[in-house]
Amino acid sequence: xxxxxxxxxxxxxxxxxxxxxxxxxxxxxxxxxxxxxxxxxxxxxxxxxxxxxxxxxxxxxxxxxxxxxxxxxxxxxxxxxxxxxxxxxxxxxxxxxxxxxxxxxxxxxxxxxxxxxxxxxxxxxxxxxxxxxxxxxxxxxxxxxxxxxxxxxxxxxxxxxxxxxxxxxxxxxxxxxxxxxxxxxxxxxxxxxxxxxxxxxxxxxxxxxxxxxxxxxxxxxxxxxxxx
Numbered sequence: 001x002x003x004x005x006x007x008x009x010x011x012x013x014x015x016x017x018x019x020x021x022x023x024x025x026x027x028x029x030x031x032x033x034x035x036x037x038x039x040x041x042x043x044x045x046x047x048x049x050x051x052x053x054x055x056x057x058x059x060x061x062x063x064x065x066x067x068x069x070x071x072x073x074x075x076x077x078x079x080x081x082x083x084x085x086x087x088x089x090x091x092x093x094x095x096x097x098x099x100x101x102x103x104x105x106x107x108x109x110x111x112x113x114x115x116x117x118x119x120x121x122x123x124x125x126x127x128x129x130x131x132x133x134x135x136x137x138x139x140x141x142x143x144x145x146x147x148x149x150x151x152x153x154x155x156x157x158x159x160x161x162x163x164x165x166x167x168x169x170x171x172x173x174x175x176x177x178x179x180x181x182x183x184x185x186x187x188x189x190x191x192x193x194x195x196x197x198x199x200x201x202x203x204x205x206x207x208x209x210x211x212x213x214x215x216x217x218x219x220x221x222x223x224x225x226x227x228x
Contacts, residue, residue: 017046017053018198026064026078029054030085036144038089040096043144048175049202054078055179056194075180079172086137086168090147094160097151104152122153129155134167138174 020028032050036042054061055075062074065081109115125132129150136146150160183194194201 016199017050017202020046020050021053021057021061026061026081029061030081033082034085034089034092036089037086037147038092040093040144040148043141046202047140047143048138049205051082051172051175052179052205053198053202054082055176055181056183058176058180071180075176079169079176082176083165083168083172086172087164090133090164090168091161093144093147094151094155094164097148098154099151101152101154125150125153125155129159130163133160133163134170137167137171 020032024031029050032042032045033047036045036047055078058078059071059074062068062077065077068074068077105115107115133146133150136143147160147164186192186194
C-alpha cells in the first residue's frame with residue numbers, strides 16, 4: 001500500500017489541500033496546522049486553503065474524532081481541535097524565539113543580519129504587537145515567522161498568549177465556516193459543487209491571501225528606490 005502511494009506521489013501534492021484530507025484526514029490537518037508555525041519549515045504548507053477545504057468536508061473530518069450527527073457541532077469540534085493545534089504551534093515558535101533571541105544581539109552583522117532589524121522589530125511589536133500576531137495568522141509565510149520574531153524581541157508572555165488565542169480562533173473560524181457555508185449556499189442556489197472544482201478554489205485563495213505580501217514587498221522596494 002505504502003509503495004503504491006509513494007509511486008503516485010509528487011512533491012506538488014504537498015501544496016494541494018485535498019491531498020492531506022484524502023491521505024491523513026483530521027490528524028494530518030492538525031499536524032500541518034501545528035507544523036506551519038511550530039516546526040519553522042512549514043511556511044510552504046497550504047494553511048488557508050487547507051482550512052477552507054476542511055470546512056467543505058467538516059462532517060467527514062469531525063466524525064474521525066467523535067460522530068455528532070449535527071453539522072454545527074461538527075464545525076465547532078473541528079474549530080476547537082484545529083485551533084488548539086495552531087495555538088500550540090505558535091507557542092513553540094514563540095518559546096524558540098525567546099531562547100535564541102538574546103544571543104542574536106551578539107551575532108556578527110552581515111548582509112542578511114543587521115542588529116537594527118531586531119531593534120525595529122522590537123519597536124514594531126511594542127506598538128502593534130497584539131494586532132501583528134492576529135493579522136499574521138491570515139498571511140501565508142508571515143504567520144510562520146511572526147511568533148518566532150515575537151519571542152526574539154521578548155514580547156510580553158501574557159500579551160502573546162492572549163493574542164495568540166484570539167488570532168488563531170478568528171483564523172480557524174473564518175476559514176472553516178467560509179468553506180462550509182459557501183459550499184452549502186452555492187450548491188443550494190446554483191447546484192454548483194465546490195468539491196468538483198477545488199483546484200480553482202485553492203488557486204483563488206492563494207492569490208487573495210498572498211497578495212498583501214507582494215504588495216507590501218513591491219511598495220517597500222519602490223520606497224527604497226525613491227529614497228536612494
